[in-house]
Amino acid sequence: MRKGVSGFNSERLTQVRKFLGITRNALASLVGVSPATISNWEKGTQAPENEKLSRLSEVVNFPESWFLKDIASHGEKPYFFRSQASTAKSARGVSQMRLDFLSEISGYLSKWLVWPKVNIPFIEETNPLNISDVEVEKMAAKCREVWGLGLGPINNVVLTLENAGVIFTRNEIGYVKMDGVSRWSETDGHPYVLVAADKANGIRSRFDAAHELGHLVLHRYVDGSHLNSSSTYKEIERQADLFAGCFLMPSESFVNEVVWPTLDNFLTLKRRWKCSIASMIMRCYQLGIIDDDTKLRLFKGISARGWRKGEPYDDQVPFEMPRLLNRAVSMLVDNSHISKGELAFQLGLPKELIADLCGLPENYFSERPQAENLVELKLKPRGVNSSLGKSGSVLGFPKRNN
Numbered sequence: 372m373r374k375g376v377s378g379f380n381s382e383r384l385t386q387v388r389k390f391l392g393i394t395r396n397a398l399a400s401l402v403g404v405s406p407a408t409i410s411n412w413e414k415g416t417q418a419p420e421n422e423k424l425s426r427l428s429e430v431v432n433f434p435e436s437w438f439l440k441d442i443a444s445h446g447e448k449p450y451f452f453r454s455q456a457s458t459a460k461s462a463r464g465v466s467q468m469r470l471d472f473l474s475e476i477s478g479y480l481s482k483w484l485v486w487p488k489v490n491i492p493f494i495e496e497t498n499p500l501n502i503s504d505v506e507v508e509k510m511a512a513k514c515r516e517v518w519g520l521g522l523g524p525i526n527n528v529v530l531t532l533e534n535a536g537v538i539f540t541r542n543e544i545g546y547v548k549m550d551g552v553s554r555w556s557e558t559d560g561h562p563y564v565l566v567a568a569d570k571a572n573g574i575r576s577r578f579d580a581a582h583e584l585g586h587l588v589l590h591r592y593v594d595g596s597h598l599n600s601s602s603t604y605k606e607i608e609r610q611a612d613l614f615a616g617c618f619l620m621p622s623e624s625f626v627n628e629v630v631w632p633t634l635d636n637f638l639t640l641k642r643r644w645k646c647s648i649a650s651m652i653m654r655c656y657q658l659g660i661i662d663d664d665t666k667l668r669l670f671k672g673i674s675a676r677g678w679r680k681g682e683p684y685d686d687q688v689p690f691e692m693p694r695l696l697n698r699a700v701s702m703l704v705d706n707s708h709i710s711k712g713e714l715a716f717q718l719g720l721p722k723e724l725i726a727d728l729c730g731l732p733e734n735y736f737s738e739r740p741q742a743e744n745l746v747e748l749k750l751k752p753r754g755v756n757s758s759l760g761k762s763g764s765v766l767g768f769p770k771r772n773n
Contacts, residue, residue, distance in 0.1 A: 375418030446557025585614030
């Protein structure tokens with residue numbers, strides 16, 4: 372029989388635990404209950420008492436109200452994770468929850484705002500193994516054509532995606548082997564993208580964003596069951612990487628600038644195209660400019676120069692920061708549609724997390740006294756006569772005894 376706080380939403384607890392990337396045993400130890408109790412809370416067969424809910428809220432840093440909120444539907448569309456094969460399952464849970472929370476924030480803000488119209492070309496193939504490399508190249512070119520990007524380097528990939536209707540966030544998730552996640556929402560029809568910032572640089576972050584765009588374009592209707600096969604999953608990731616290269620370095624123009632495929636020449640092109648030397652080598656290989664032996668020699672050269680962990684100019688390309696959610700929140704608050712405190716309360720998430728997902732300053736939601744509640748005091752200039760003292764000295768407040 373269910374006991375405890377009325378209205379406790381067990382799914383919210385599961386969300387929080389996945390977001391934190393911890394086991395039921397670990398959470399039970401923090402809260403001071405048995406693992407079986409946490410399991411029962413998540414199953415919905417039992418609810419925490421007021422005292423335990425308060426303790427749970429304290430240890431996970433989520434307000435108590437979060438566990439009483441109805442959970443939003445996120446549909447059945449699969450999540451596409453850009454990660455290494457060795458990435459822990461918990462890392463995917465963390466990034467998935469961040470994307471779900473982003474969707475909830477977007478849904479709430481859409482009560483006042485109209486997001487940019489979704490304008491993303493896509494194919495309707497359900498089996499990724501039926502997608503050819505030729506089709507990948509065509510879809511990348513179509514995106515450039517639809518968005519009027521021409522054939523030169525893309526100035527800002529993130530802004531391009533936001534203008535096409537993508538709800539985008541970039542933040543640290545705590546796992547260096549997880550680069551990003553994306554999915555289409557069945558709830559509002561918008562695509563959502565998270566690009567991790569844990570180990571990235573500006574160059575790599577651009578490629579990660581283009582990679583996630585590849586999933587949105589190529590795999591919108593892919594059946595999630597295909598992700599259970601390791602070989603098919605690798606092919607899906609390869610297709611997204613291929614798309615990113617095609618999108619960032621179109622064949623019609625990039626090939627004409629590769630006068631001679633050497634590391635020094637690629638280094639010269641890097642500043643203009645804002646793509647890594649490794650990705651340019653792969654693009655040349657895809658376009659048939661170099662063969663297997665040349666590709667191998669070039670990658671050995673990268674290792675010999677110590678560029679595996681970082682290439683020259685990586686630190687000279689700034690990160691492309693999302694602007695859409697930042698501007699949305701600022702617009703609502705600045706125009707007095709809602710206060711910062713009320714917005715944070717209605718969203719129910721930790722204030723720091725809301726700020727992080729929306730690209731706001733870390734202390735954006737910090738409590739500040741309202742101006743109308745302040746009594747303005749001014750000090751009298753020294754030497755001005757006062758009825759409080761002939762010398763006109765300024766009187767200080769008495770010190771408190773500790």
